[in-house]
Amino acid sequence: MSILIVTDIFGLNQHINNLMRHIEKSGCEVHVLDPYSGKRCDFASDDDAYAFFCECGGHEMYLNMLTQQVTELKVSLLIGFSAGASAAWRLAGTNDIAAKNMRMLCFYPSQVAKYRELKPSIPLTLVMPNAEPHFDVASVCQQVAEYRSVSLHKTQYGHGFINPASVGYSQDAEALGMSIIDSHIVRYISER
Secondary structure, eight states: OEEEEOTTOOSSSSHHHHHHHHHTTTEEEEEEEETTTTOOOOOOOOOHHHHHHHHTTTHHHHHHHHHHHHHSOSSSSEEEEEEHHHHHHHHHTTTOOOTTOOEEEEEEETTTTTTTOOOOOOOOOEEOOOOOOOOHHHHHHHHHHHSSSSSEEEEESSTTTTTTSSOOOOOOHHHHHHHHHHHHHHHHHOOO
C-alpha cells in the first residue's frame, strides 16, 4: 500500500520524518508532498510559516502540486495536515480520476469552511480541532457530516495539535492523532 503524507505549512521537519518512519514500520511505501519541494525550513512561529507559504504560492499552488502528485503516484491513502488537508479536501471534491481509488485522512483542514460546498467523491475522514479562528467548527462539521463519503472525528484539541512545531501542539493530542493514523492504516491494509 502506498501512502502520501501532505504536510502542513511547516513542510519537512522532524515530525514528518518521525511520521514517515512510523508508517514505514507497517510495511507501507511512504511518499511526502510539502509546499517547498523538499527544502527544509525552520520557522520561528506559525505566522512566519504561513507568510512564507503564501509567498511560495499558497493554497492554489499546493492544490496544483497535490493534483500532479496523485496523477504520478498510485496512492492508496492520503494523510493531510492543515494546508495539505485543505488541498486534499478540494481534490476529493473534484472529478479528478487520479484520486478515485484512494482514501483520505485530513487533520484540521484550515480551508474546509471556504470550500464546504464541495462534496468528496471518495471516502474521507476529517479530524477537526475544537475551534478555528476563521470559522465555526461546529457549523462546518454539521454541514459536511451530511455528505455520504465523509466521516468526522471532532477533537478537544486546537489546530496543529499533532505537529510539535505548531502553537496548537499537545503531546496527548499527538498520541490521539497517531492512533487515528494507525487505525486507518490497519483498516486499509485489511481491506486490500
